[in-house]
Amino acid sequence: LHVQGNIIFTPIILDIPLSCSFPNPCKELASHLGLDPSFTGLFVFDVGGKDWQFYDWSKVTTIATFGKYDPELLCFAHSKGVRLVLKGDVPIVDIVDPANRTAWINNKVTLAKKQFMDGINLDIEQEVNKTSPEYWALTALVKETTEAFHREIPGSQVSFDVAWSPNCIDNRCYDYAAIAESCDLVFVMSYDEQSQIWNECIARANAPVNQTLMGYDDYLKMKINPKKLVMGVPWYGYDYVCMELTQKNVCTIAKVPFRGAPCSDAAGRQIPYKTMMKQINSSMSGGLWDDVQLAPYYNYKDIKGNIHQVWYDDPHSISLKARYIKDRGLRGIGMWNGNLLDYSNDTVARQQSTDMWKALIPQEIPLVP
Ligand SMILES: *[C@@H]1O[C@H](CO)[C@@H](O)[C@H](O)[C@H]1NC(C)=O
Ligand SMILES: *[C@@H]1O[C@H](CO)[C@@H](O)[C@H](O)[C@H]1NC(C)=O
Ligand SMILES: *[C@@H]1O[C@H](CO)[C@@H](O)[C@H](O)[C@H]1NC(C)=O
Ligand SMILES: *[C@@H]1O[C@H](CO)[C@@H](O)[C@H](O)[C@H]1NC(C)=O
Ligand SMILES: *[C@@H]1O[C@H](CO)[C@@H](O)[C@H](O)[C@H]1NC(C)=O
DSSP states (O other): OOOGGGGOOOOOSSSOOOOSSSSSSTOOOOOHHHOOSSEEEEEEEEEEESGGGSTTTTOOOEEESSSSSSSHHHHHHHHOOOOOEEEEEGGGGGGSSSHHHHHHHHHHHHHHTTTOOEEEEEEEOOOBTSSSHHHHHHHHHHHHHHHHHHSSTTOOOOEEEEEEEEGGGBBBBOHHHHHHHHHSSSEEEEEOTSSSSSSSSSSOOOHHHHHHHHHHHHHTTTTOOOGGGGEEESSSSEEEOSEEEEEOEEOOOOOOOTTBBBGGGGEEEEEEEHHHHHGGSSSSSSSEEEEEEEEEEEEEEEEEEEEEEEEOOOOHHHHHHHHHOOOOOOOOEEEOOOHHHHHSSOHHHHHHHHHHHHHHSSTTOOOOO
């Protein structure tokens, strides 16, 4: 745990405001700095390092920090009125007991206060059976975490990450309606949508437009308030080795079972957007577009001669999904994760990264912070 007083800032690139200097930096909560209500709710996952310097700070409203605690990031975020939230993950079996649950929550609240953070993102992607003890405990965890944070850190935000659809994806049979009701927002992870392939074992898009939007339709059908839903889009794709590639670019993949399904995207490898952008122009196929899934892909041959098919999201496919936010009045959008773009000084890479940030808000839709 960092002790604030021991941190010495070296604000070379950033214009760190005086309020962030030694000895008691960033005391103010972002929520106290006043967020512009016309801001798009843009929820960014950050996994560490200094890429955050290159984020589009005119749009970001929340950063969930999944990397090491970085007081420089905290100060900068607060200077922009942006919330910084902790990561929360715990084996569900450990919090079925109410006393253990309270202990876990108190621990997180204490940590958040020590670090001057503005809330927590609960990222618990474990299997849960409907109406099992874990099912009730998980909902209680969300409710009690939200109550504790709101009480101890006024204006703080508690969010919960859910699968692309509420239909027991990967055996995550949670009480989604109650969970959404119990926290400030749910981040819908609209990716890894081929984690359970029940039909043909072939490479498909990470987040096909139609499948993605059907997931939101299903959440809304449960009477979840659209203002609780943040759309999560992937800034990564999947690289599959093809057992066979047909003339029509159908790539058969190895059968890797996952949580009861015979076949899964676990047969592929997750690849950052920046990696694919360096590879695509020299690939076998060049950039291709699938008119049904509304997603880009390409084929390439590796040094051993194996053929691969790579599926990903680009500004076009992302903007097709992001439109739904305005149509249905969702709270906002976000991505896994902010670090997957190329923020180097290369002109082409810079433009590609700028375009990815822009695609999140196609028509600069006003959303809820
Ligand atoms: C619950 O808390 C008790 C007391 O601290 C501890 O002994 C026990 O191991 C905990 N149980 C779980 C499942 O974490
Ligand atoms: C869910 O129930 C099934 C069938 O009873 C069982 O095999 C499985 O272990 C359970 N999973 C969890 C996470 O409790
Ligand atoms: C999306 O999927 C639904 C259900 O399978 C289907 O009815 C609809 O036509 C599809 N829309 C598009 C644009 O493919
Ligand atoms: C790939 O080709 C496109 C189209 O010719 C070009 O605009 C882009 O800059 C190229 N990308 C890289 C990384 O060179
Ligand atoms: C990028 O350019 C800026 C300003 O031109 C320079 O200060 C910085 O060191 C460069 N970064 C890299 C990684 O080359």
